[in-house]
Amino acid sequence: MTYDVAFRHQQALDPSALTTITTALHAIQAAITDCRNAGKDVETDSAVILLTRxxxxxxxxxxxxxxxxxHCMTEIAELRRFPALRTLAYRGVAYDEAAKRAFHAEGRTAMRRLAEALCLDEGGYDIRSNKAGPAVSGEITLHGEEVWVQLSLSALGPDNEIIYRRVRGRSDHLGDRNRRASVRDLLAPDSFAARIRTELALTPPVAEPARLFA
Structure with missing residues (x-):
C-alpha cells in the first residue's frame, strides 16, 4: 500500500508563495520525501520537476x-588566505560534527605547515588527530624528535589553544614543561617556528649545501 498526498502537486501548480531560494528548496525537499513515501519515481514526478524549474x-x-x-573563486581564495581555523577555535566545535570535522582537517594542515617552517625532515615527525567525544574538540598533535605541539580547545579559553614543549624523541610523551600559545600563532607558521626554535633551544636546521655551477 502506498501513501501519497496532493500538496506537492498543488504547490507545483501555484508556486507563487515560494519567493526565495530557501522556501523553494524546502518545497522540493518535501516533495521528494512525499514521492519516496508514495513509492513514486522522483526523477519523473511532475510536481518535483515543476518545483525545480x-x-x-x-x-x-x-x-x-x-x-x-x-565570486566563488574569490571566496575560495579568501578562505585559503584566512582559514576558518581561528573562527572555529573561538566559537567552539563541541556537539557540532561538521565544525569539528573542519577543525581537525584545518588543524592537520596547519601542523604540516608548522612542520615545514620548523624544517622537520619528512618522516621525522608524526601528526595525529584524536577527535575524542562529542562534548570536546579533541586534539591535533605534531610530534617530532625534539618538539611536541598540540592544538585543542581547553577550558583556559581563547589564546591558549596551543601547547608546545621540548621532547627527547617520538617515544617521549612527557617532555619538558609546557608552554602555551594562541591559534593565531599557529596561523603564522614562520614566526611561530622561529619562536619555538628559540624558546626550546632546538637544534638548528642543517643548511642545504650550496650548488656548484660549472
Missing part, C-alpha cells in the same frame, strides 16, 4: 554565471 526561475535573476563563478 520554479527554483531555477527564482535564481535566474540573481547574477549571470560568469559573475557567480568569479
Amino acid at each position: 520554479h527554483l531555477a526561475a527564482i535564481s535566474a535573476d540573481r547574477a549571470d554565471d560568469a559573475m557567480l563563478r568569479q
Whole structure:
C-alpha cells in the first residue's frame, strides 16, 4: 500500500508563495520525501520537476554565471588566505560534527605547515588527530624528535589553544614543561617556528649545501 498526498502537486501548480531560494528548496525537499513515501519515481514526478524549474526561475535573476563563478573563486581564495581555523577555535566545535570535522582537517594542515617552517625532515615527525567525544574538540598533535605541539580547545579559553614543549624523541610523551600559545600563532607558521626554535633551544636546521655551477 502506498501513501501519497496532493500538496506537492498543488504547490507545483501555484508556486507563487515560494519567493526565495530557501522556501523553494524546502518545497522540493518535501516533495521528494512525499514521492519516496508514495513509492513514486522522483526523477519523473511532475510536481518535483515543476518545483525545480520554479527554483531555477527564482535564481535566474540573481547574477549571470560568469559573475557567480568569479565570486566563488574569490571566496575560495579568501578562505585559503584566512582559514576558518581561528573562527572555529573561538566559537567552539563541541556537539557540532561538521565544525569539528573542519577543525581537525584545518588543524592537520596547519601542523604540516608548522612542520615545514620548523624544517622537520619528512618522516621525522608524526601528526595525529584524536577527535575524542562529542562534548570536546579533541586534539591535533605534531610530534617530532625534539618538539611536541598540540592544538585543542581547553577550558583556559581563547589564546591558549596551543601547547608546545621540548621532547627527547617520538617515544617521549612527557617532555619538558609546557608552554602555551594562541591559534593565531599557529596561523603564522614562520614566526611561530622561529619562536619555538628559540624558546626550546632546538637544534638548528642543517643548511642545504650550496650548488656548484660549472
